[in-house]
Amino acid sequence: MADRRATHLNLRLRLLVLAVLGLLPAFAIILIDQFNTRSQSIADAEAYSLRMTEIVLGEVIRGMTGAATLMIGMRHSSELQDPDDCEQYLTGIRLDIPSLVDLAIANTRGTILCHSGASSLPAVAAGIDKLMNAATAEGLQVGTYTPTPGGAALPMAMAVPSLSGSETRYIYLNVILTELERLVESAVPGTTGATIVADREGTVLFRLPTGALKPGDRLPEALAALAQESEPATTRAPGGNGTMLIVGYRPVTGAPPIAVFFGLEENQVLAPLDRAALLNTLVACLGATLAVLLAWSVGRRWVEQPVERLSKAVWARRTGDKSARTNYEDDGTEFGRIGSSIDLLFDELDDREQGQALAEEQRDLNAREVQHRVKNLLAVIQVIAKQTFTGTADLPEVRAFEGRIAAIVRANTSLLAREGEAGDIAEIAATSLKPFVGANVERIKFAGPAMRVSPKVSMALSMALYELATNAVKYGALSVPGGQIHLSWSQEADRFRLIWRERHGPRVQNPDHAGFGTMMVKRVLAAETFGNVDLAFHEDGLEYILDCPLDRVVSPETVARS
Numbered sequence: 001m002a003d004r005r006a007t008h009l010n011l012r013l014r015l016l017v018l019a020v021l022g023l024l025p026a027f028a029i030i031l032i033d034q035f036n037t038r039s040q041s042i043a044d045a046e047a048y049s050l051r052m053t054e055i056v057l058g059e060v061i062r063g064m065t066g067a068a069t070l071m072i073g074m075r076h077s078s079e080l081q082d083p084d085d086c087e088q089y090l091t092g093i094r095l096d097i098p099s100l101v102d103l104a105i106a107n108t109r110g111t112i113l114c115h116s117g118a119s120s121l122p123a124v125a126a127g128i129d130k131l132m133n134a135a136t137a138e139g140l141q142v143g144t145y146t147p148t149p150g151g152a153a154l155p156m157a158m159a160v161p162s163l164s165g166s167e168t169r170y171i172y173l174n175v176i177l178t179e180l181e182r183l184v185e186s187a188v189p190g191t192t193g194a195t196i197v198a199d200r201e202g203t204v205l206f207r208l209p210t211g212a213l214k215p216g217d218r219l220p221e222a223l224a225a226l227a228q229e230s231e232p233a234t235t236r237a238p239g240g241n242g243t244m245l246i247v248g249y250r251p252v253t254g255a256p257p258i259a260v261f262f263g264l265e266e267n268q269v270l271a272p273l274d275r276a277a278l279l280n281t282l283v284a285c286l287g288a289t290l291a292v293l294l295a296w297s298v299g300r301r302w303v304e305q306p307v308e309r310l311s312k313a314v315w316a317r318r319t320g321d322k323s324a325r326t327n328y329e330d331d332g333t334e335f336g337r338i339g340s341s342i343d344l345l346f347d348e349l350d351d352r353e354q355g356q357a358l359a360e361e362q363r364d365l366n367a368r369e370v371q372h373r374v375k376n377l378l379a380v381i382q383v384i385a386k387q388t389f390t391g392t393a394d395l396p397e398v399r400a401f402e403g404r405i406a407a408i409v410r411a412n413t414s415l416l417a418r419e420g421e422a423g424d425i426a427e428i429a430a431t432s433l434k435p436f437v438g439a440n441v442e443r444i445k446f447a448g449p450a451m452r453v454s455p456k457v458s459m460a461l462s463m464a465l466y467e468l469a470t471n472a473v474k475y476g477a478l479s480v481p482g483g484q485i486h487l488s489w490s491q492e493a494d495r496f497r498l499i500w501r502e503r504h505g506p507r508v509q510n511p512d513h514a515g516f517g518t519m520m521v522k523r524v525l526a527a528e529t530f531g532n533v534d535l536a537f538h539e540d541g542l543e544y545i546l547d548c549p550l551d552r553v554v555s556p557e558t559v560a561r562s
Contacts, residue, residue, distance in 0.1 A: 049248025
């Protein structure tokens, strides 16, 4: 089935298919390149997100480091020893550093020695109590999101020994979150991603740029789980507007206990690639369209037209135009070689046909000469027979011999009269059966269309009908009064059919052996027509049927009319 479908594609369509198949690898390369580029862009975006978390965390640490430096420097101040001077000292520091919402000094029991700030003493005491157990001289302790009258703040504390080393004081301060937000914003100006900083309890400290999450809000469940991971990494997470985000994160497990998230919208990362991919696809489709159109045009000019030229030359030759040629020269191209070969073949056919025509003309001359000689020879044979069988002419064998000779003479005479032309079946039958009918013409019935047969078949048919009639006179329907013979012929599609049927004759028996007559009616006509002969001896009469190809019997003009 596949082979049959393939043969339905002409050369032009096959060239078009080859062009399309040739473009498939190009489109495959484009798709693979787009896939690799998208994968690389996502990997770059993940690396960028993770690097931005480092930058953000660095700015947060820088702000905390400033606070820690301030605390360490305060240990050298003598004003911390006097409560009145201490409070005035703290107030001066707050005026110099507006980002400090509260600043307080407490002893080891948690008692506030001095305080300056917007928060009440109980609120500051609660914050000190929460951090002082973890505050040491070796490090800074960072608290969690704390709302204050001065704004959202991040508490920090550090244990600072006195100059003499005899006692330890605790310095507590609340840093307004907007200061940390300002530091981060100045470090990452104009970034397209979103930054979220949260404390160790999963509370948002600030978000850049401002969005749905506000300071003091809880982290979404997915981000809260990432904040408790052990190592920094990247992941995918759903965004608030239904898009996917490429999120880089640093958990709170390190120091300081601050979680940092930086997210990029995947659509924004891939948007330039999608635009480039669309442009590349459009260019590729345009190129493919041009290639297909070019293949179609080239197929028409260099494939279909040459094939039509060859086909028209062959068709003209088949319809009888002996001058038809492709007029191609053997220029080394495929069509040039084919066309020149066809022209050479036509020249050879013309030479052969011319030679065959001359040979046939000579053969016809020879045949007519032979026919004249045969006619003369048969006449001589008749004369010799009459002289030889003088006194015995009434014997059946003598009459049969003379009848056969006469049938051959009549058939040859008819052929010579037409000079090799076709003969009408009805005329041949009438001529062959005339000696047996006499005045009783109604005993033999003819039925069939007007049809002319070739000269060779005319001779064989005449002799076969004579033998059938001879058999009918001796043994069949013509041997008794009332017997009849029906001779019919017909054309069925491309087959010719002739039937000799005897009726109302004597009872017929199958002969023990085949004589000369039987051999003639069965073999001679069958061999001349390439047909099949059926000779049946029915009880009510003999039946002879000839079935053969129509073109082996009738003349060309009869076939044309049919």
